[in-house]
Amino acid sequence: MTDRLARARQQMAERGLSSLLITPGADLRYLTGYHAKPLERLTCLVLPVDGEPTLVAPALEKAAAQAAGLTIDIATWGENDDPFSLVADLLSEGTIGVDNQMWAERVLTLQERLPGSHLTLAGPVVNELRMRKEPAEIDALREASASIDRVHARMGEWLRTGRTEREVGADIARAIVEEGHEAVDFVIVGSGPNGSSPHHEVSDRVIEAGEPVVVDIGGTTPAGYCSDSTRNYVVGSQPPDDYLAAYAALEQAQAAQRAHARPGVSAESVDAVGRNLLAEAGYADLFIHRTGHGIGQETHEEPYIIAGNDLVLEPGMAFSIEPGCYAQGRWGARIEDIAVCTDEGLEVLNQRPRELVVL
Structure with missing residues (x-):
């Protein structure tokens, strides 16, 4: 999956994106191999164009993420923590791509937490990769x-x-x-x-x-x-x-x-x-x-x-x-x-x- 993340970064650079935010779904599974459950608790891949990727995940889901063979850092949050603040702390301002199927509640919350950034769809990046099968x-x-x-x-x-x-x-x-x-x-x-x-x-x-x-x-x-x-x-x-x-x-x-x-x-x-x-x-x-x-x-x-x-x-x-x-x-x-x-x-x-x- 490391090669897919590298190719995603290349697409991001070409399109002027500073980061990608990918929640559970086919995009996350494609990029990381992790078939995460779409829960009310936030799980989100933070992929900067430069720097290391991080999976933000609930503490109770860490074992499942590790069992999927993830080789990237996992930043966990507890039941009384604010996961959106954790995501925001991992980002720098810029144009941020969010996965096309991210729940509206999460998009709107991220928009509030990232006032200096512009949110756009990650689809043009990830779809370019997924469309061409290995x-x-x-x-x-x-x-x-x-x-x-x-x-x-x-x-x-x-x-x-x-x-x-x-x-x-x-x-x-x-x-x-x-x-x-x-x-x-x-x-x-x-x-x-x-x-x-x-x-x-x-x-x-x-x-x-x-x-x-x-x-x-x-x-x-x-x-x-x-x-x-x-x-x-x-x-x-x-x-x-x-x-x-x-x-x-x-x-x-x-x-x-x-x-x-x-x-x-x-x-x-x-x-x-x-x-x-x-x-x-x-x-x-x-x-x-x-x-x-x-x-x-x-x-x-x-x-x-x-x-x-x-x-x-x-x-x-x-x-x-x-x-x-x-x-x-x-x-x-x-x-x-x-x-x-x-x-x-x-x-x-x-x-x-x-x-x-x-x-």
């Missing part, structure tokens, strides 16, 4: 994707007519852990009309024969990296003809996006390739979200594969490719793979079949 991170994403693929391969064990989405979702959640994840992040089982809501999750609706079912699932592995993959199923009988036509167009669009995505092309161009094909097939109004999101220690992070993002893709950037079609109140479909840019092109990490699976 080889070990790509290995961790490969493992996460293989694990979630194994769950999709078992869908026939649980998905059948007469069962509720909630029952199927509970089985899937158990399998996500069984197949190698540490935590279940989300389980979406959208049957029939529920599939037309991209983030439906589950309900007590009974799955009926011939209904398309969108299954979008993901978790976090012990290494701290996320999986995310969507496949589409039907049980009992054939789905409606209009669904099959839309699904054929969706398969073509997602395949074209996978073929196009590689270092040197823009994020928005990947979105445009699939969106244009779906528009030509008459489904422009049914593709209602971006094509994808970055993935790593969070399920959604940069880079975002969306119109208006002219970021040029580079080796090490990992993201989803997930176009969808949603006929409101009737059915939905989404095909999602995680992919990573390599020196040679694009490596697609999910390997399950993308065609509609009939169970």
Whole structure:
């Protein structure tokens, strides 16, 4: 993690930041390896552009921080101490970056304690690092994707007519852990009309024969990296003809996006390739979200594969490719793979079949 802190300092210097303040979350875990609990008690990494980093932490959390293998100083505070004063004492005046997800209460308190400083977002510093995955991170994403693929391969064990989405979702959640994840992040089982809501999750609706079912699932592995993959199923009988036509167009669009995505092309161009094909097939109004999101220690992070993002893709950037079609109140479909840019092109990490699976 020392190298990440050094690279963060380099980014800070280029952007004129005097310090970074990072509270529990993916940024702290990325920079230090410490997966701190987001408690009401303040834990905060103080990283000056010059000088040594310090983790300010409650005394009762010191053992947990040490167990994470931290090699930086830990400054503890007691139950009746003021941790914000401790943070302020470690800072010099200047432009200070606070992590993008720091709680508002903490930002406002720091603003009061640091009247001579300007607070800004740390995202432009940390996101630049997290967006370009190291080889070990790509290995961790490969493992996460293989694990979630194994769950999709078992869908026939649980998905059948007469069962509720909630029952199927509970089985899937158990399998996500069984197949190698540490935590279940989300389980979406959208049957029939529920599939037309991209983030439906589950309900007590009974799955009926011939209904398309969108299954979008993901978790976090012990290494701290996320999986995310969507496949589409039907049980009992054939789905409606209009669904099959839309699904054929969706398969073509997602395949074209996978073929196009590689270092040197823009994020928005990947979105445009699939969106244009779906528009030509008459489904422009049914593709209602971006094509994808970055993935790593969070399920959604940069880079975002969306119109208006002219970021040029580079080796090490990992993201989803997930176009969808949603006929409101009737059915939905989404095909999602995680992919990573390599020196040679694009490596697609999910390997399950993308065609509609009939169970």
